[in-house]
Amino acid sequence: MPLSPLRFRLLVTSLLVVSFLGALDNTVVSTAIATVAGQLGALEHMSWIVVGYMLASTVLLPVLGKLGDRIGPRAVFLSSVTVFILASVACGFAGGIVWLIVARVIQGMSSAGLQLMSQTIIAETTTPRQRPKYLAIIGAAFPIAILIGPVLGGIITDTWGWPWVFWINAPVGIVALALAVVAVPHIAPGRRGRFDIAGAVALTIGLVALVLAVTWVGDPALAGGTISAFAVAAVAIVAFFVIELRVDEPLVQLSHFTDRTVAAGTAISAIVGIGLFSITSYLPTYFQMAYRTSATVSGLVPIATVFGMLVSNLATGWLVSRTGHYRIYPLVGTMLGAAGLGVMALLPAGAPLWAPTVAMAVVGLGTGAFMSLIVAVVQSAVPREETGTMTATVNLVRQVGATVATALIGGIIGTSVAMLLPGGLDAATLTPAIVHAQDVAIQRQVADVYQSVFVPIFFGLAATYLVGVVASILLPNIRLSDDPGPLRDATESVPA
Known part of the structure; x- marks a missing residue:
């Protein structure tokens, strides 16, 4: 009722x-x-x-x-x-x-x-x-x-x-x-x-080991533990897939991934975690070091990013519910994300702060265009009795992607900065306050170091969004209906 x-x-x-x-x-x-x-x-x-x-x-x-x-x-x-x-x-x-x-x-x-x-x-x-x-x-x-x-x-x-x-x-x-x-x-x-108790245990062990491994990867003192955790994660995740293919009621229904909507939608969902959530926490440090801003000013760029995400998230949700057409939004959104991060990589050192602020706002606008929408699309492609399972899978891929990418980016930043810093500065104790207390020449050197370290990171994240563009193109040309059943073909009429 x-x-x-x-x-x-x-x-x-x-x-x-x-x-x-x-x-x-x-x-x-x-x-x-x-x-x-x-x-x-x-x-x-x-x-x-x-x-x-x-x-x-x-x-x-x-x-x-x-x-x-x-x-x-x-x-x-x-x-x-x-x-x-x-x-x-x-x-x-x-x-x-x-x-x-x-x-x-x-x-x-x-x-x-x-x-x-x-x-x-x-x-x-x-x-x-x-x-x-x-x-x-x-x-x-x-x-x-x-x-x-x-x-x-x-x-x-x-x-x-x-x-x-x-x-x-x-x-x-x-x-x-x-x-x-x-x-x-x-x-x-x-x-x-x-x-599926066996599948739940295997997946839990695999995810715990994976998260611990990527969390420890930048600490030389935990090198042995990191290798062991990665090994345990690999064995447990392989065991999980074997179990899921054998049990009658699997924890994750792998057969659903033969459906283009589910496969492409899950990949697009992962872009949110890998492409944006992973870099957000490092942006304030980047701007304090590369642009030599205060902590307060450096927070303006993440705010612009999140505000763009909020606006487009609400707007696309309303528009899709009005028309039923949705494929254009992840397609344009992933393109905007790739373009914004590409601009971030190409911005020269010393560019005015409004330039990266606008670029990251565009990334936020693009990401918000499909952040919640893609969950609705994937939900609509599976039977109702498996809605919870598929919703969990989409969220899991996004969260694990964010966790792994965040740890990898942190490790790249830590290692690269330590190698490139000018003599007399210790990467382990380096803070924006220490850098800002140095003479202008040292500040410029540190800014150049952070600029050179973040450029390939921005390019890599832009490439991630380009993968999302391909996945968006692969989404079937279908239209969300007002019926509680599965998605229907775009040629059919949809109630207003």
């Missing part, structure tokens, strides 16, 4: 609040990490506050996606929100770093269900043609969280203390949970059968 207009509005509001809560948590916490670790006397373990959360939220995606199909997305969603609230409260009461890391792992496990089940519930309660608009609304939570999260985290930490960075999730989460209990409908589960 269709939801009433009022109940559907309550549903979208609840899903938006929950998605925003999950997206905001990581960006708010990022500002307070150094304070938290310092007050707990564990600065050397600071990174695990983030890594633990990231690992848990990544590896649980396929498991929760399958559970959503098996027992219904409502149960998984409400459970995830409840656990997220309780884990947030536990984080605030942490008296030691071990307690905090464990609580953050649990929080990360539940956060995987927030965005994933929000997307799945939208898919289950809308037609393919309606989905892009509502997925874009929910997807807007991520860029908004990037824009306001770090500032909000700093204000909360300085005003109320770091525990409130976590505790603030409780009242907001309770309101969202109350709305969800009323608004989220009971959705019939899909096919039942034996849960």
